[in-house]
Amino acid sequence: MPYEVEPIDATDPVCGMEADPDQAHDVGLEAEHAGHLFVFCSEACLEAFKADPARYAKAEEPAI
Numbered sequence: 114m115p116y117e118v119e120p121i122d123a124t125d126p127v128c129g130m131e132a133d134p135d136q137a138h139d140v141g142l143e144a145e146h147a148g149h150l151f152v153f154c155s156e157a158c159l160e161a162f163k164a165d166p167a168r169y170a171k172a173e174e175p176a177i
Contacts, residue, residue, distance in 0.1 A: 127158035
């Protein structure tokens with residue numbers, strides 16, 4: 114039986130890439146804004162979010 118990867122259910126709000134919430138938590142690539150926790154694929158995306166969270170934290174974006 115081939116190995117099946119579990120789907121990742123979080124999206125980086127800055128670049129749109131999938132981000133693993135557990136891994137993001139483990140390496141500090143997460144930020145809270147307006148009561149929602151957002152996860153990121155890289156330090157660059159995290160820093161971009163922190164610089165202008167309102168730009169990226171849209172109501173239609175799924176937050177975990």
